[in-house]
Amino acid sequence: MYRIIKxxxxxxxxxxxxxxxxxxxxxxxxxxxxxxxxxxRKEGLQIPKQVSDTDMLRLDKLLEVYNPKTLLVTGDMFHxxxxxxxxxxREWRKKYASLEIILVKGNHERLPVLFYEELAIKLFSDYYExxxxxxxxxxxxxxDRGKFIFSGHIHPGILLKGKARQRIKLPCFVxxxxxxxxxxxxxxxxxxxxxxxxxxxVFAITAQRVLPMGTRRAEI
Numbered sequence: 001m002y003r004i005i006k007x008x009x010x011x012x013x014x015x016x017x018x019x020x021x022x023x024x025x026x027x028x029x030x031x032x033x034x035x036x037x038x039x040x041r042k043e044g045l046q047i048p049k050q051v052s053d054t055d056m057l058r059l060d061k062l063l064e065v066y067n068p069k070t071l072l073v074t075g076d077m078f079h080x081x082x083x084x085x086x087x088x089x090r091e092w093r094k095k096y097a098s099l100e101i102i103l104v105k106g107n108h109e110r111l112p113v114l115f116y117e118e119l120a121i122k123l124f125s126d127y128y129e130x131x132x133x134x135x136x137x138x139x140x141x142x143x144d145r146g147k148f149i150f151s152g153h154i155h156p157g158i159l160l161k162g163k164a165r166q167r168i169k170l171p172c173f174v175x176x177x178x179x180x181x182x183x184x185x186x187x188x189x190x191x192x193x194x195x196x197x198x199x200x201x202v203f204a205i206t207a208q209r210v211l212p213m214g215t216r217r218a219e220i
Contacts, residue, residue, distance in 0.1 A: 001013065001014055001015070001210065002203060004175065004201070005007050005033075006148050006180070007131075007132035007133065007147075008132070008174070009021060009023050009062050009131075009132065009133075009139065009171055010022055010023070011180075012066075013173055013210045014062065014065075014210070015205055015206065015207070015208065015209055015210050016058050016061065016062055016185075016204060017029065017058075017171060017182075017183045017184065017185045017205060018185065019060050019102075019150075019173070019180075019182065020066045020068065021133075024069075024070065024130060024199055024219075025067075025068050025069040025070060025130075025173070026068055026069070026070045026071075026072055026130075027062055027063070027066055027068040027070070027071050027072070028072045028073075028074065028125060028135070028150060028182070029059075029062075029071070029072075029073055029074075029183060029185040030073065030075060030076070030151070030152025030153070030181070030182040030183070030184065030209070031074075031075065031076040031106070031152045031153065031155060031182075031183075031184035031185055031186060031189060032055060032059075032073060032076070032077055032135075032184075032186050033076055033077075033078070033184070033186045033188065033189060034055075034077060034078050034085060034086065034089050042132055053088070054187060055185065055187060055188070056088070056092055056188075058185075059185075063099070063116045064097065068099070069098040069099070069100060070099070070101075070102060070199040071099055071100070071101045071102070072101075072102045072103075072104075072128070072135055073101070073102070073103045073104070073192065074104050074106075074135050074136065074137055074150055074151055074152040074153075074182060075103075075104050075105065075106025075107070075109070075123050075136075075137025075138070075151075075153060075165045076106035076107065076109065076137065076152065076153070077103050077106070077109065077121075078110075078111055080110055084113075086111075090119065090121075093119050093120075097120075100122070101119075101120065101121045101122065102121075102122045102124065102128055102135075103116070103121050103122065103123050103124065104124045104126070104127060104128050104135050104136055104137055105123060105124065105126075106137040106152070107126050107138075107153070108155065109136065124133050125139060127141065127142055127143065129145075129147060130182045132147055133147055133148050133149075133150060134147040134148070134149045134150070135149075135150045135151075136149060136150070137151060137152055137153050138151060138153045139151040139153075139179055139181070139204055142179075145153070148178060148179065148180070149178060149179035149180070150179070150180050150182060151179065151180070151181055151182065152182045152184065154181055154192050154194070155171075155183065155184040155189050155190060155191055155192050156172050156173075156174050156181050156182075156183060156191070156194045157169050157170060157172060157192060157193050157194065158172045158190025158193065158194060158196070158202055158204050158213065159181075159193055160204065169191050169193065169210075170191075170204040171183035171184065171191060171204075171215075172202050172203055172204045172205060172208060173202070173203040173205070173210070174194060174196075174200055174201070174202050175200065175201040175202075175203070176197075176199050176200050176201070177199065181194075182192040183205060196213070201213070
């Protein structure tokens with residue numbers, strides 16, 4: 001885990017592709033794409049159900065570690081229409097009935113409003129603001145109010161090269177002075193390689209740790 005400070009608030013970056021904001025007791029993830037494997041199975045592709053189950057187990061672990069009051073998803077919580085994976089999520093929700101879930105709608109959210117209401121998910125169509133922060137699916141859709149912006153949608157990745165021509169693609173967090181780009185939470189997603197600018201801090205994610213690529217960071 002690593003921590004950084006934005007707008008006077010500590011933000012903890014977790015290797016399970018999530019961040020936690022202690023001041024608000026809030027766990028933040030993006031692009032979990034629940035139901036994606038079920039959608040492909042309906043289309044005839046043999047994607048094992050364990051794909052989505054693994055993501056939910058990772059989320060269980062994060063909830064155990066941080067014990068947040070709120071889970072906020074910056075878009076694409078659900079991948080497509082209704083399928084068996086979503087029924088599994090319905091059972092999962094019963095275990096965390098007291099957890100507040102906030103979802104900023106992403107481009108893959110196509111389920112009826114009643115579905116979110118039944119599962120006590122607070123749905124925001126464009127963005128959600130809390131204190132000095134703004135949460136949105138696509139950064140370009142955030143209002144210009146001087147708040148620090150958290151977004152997803154891109155599924156950012158970084159290419160690392162070794163001296164012996166090794167190459168590895170890793171998911172990452174990307175921060176600058178005004179915004180943060182979150183990695184896709186789901187392991188069942190591709191990566192969009194980013195071109196890093198000198199204004200950005202990049203934190204690559206390995207199976208063991210969050211690895212800062214920039215110079216301004218603090219380990220915890």
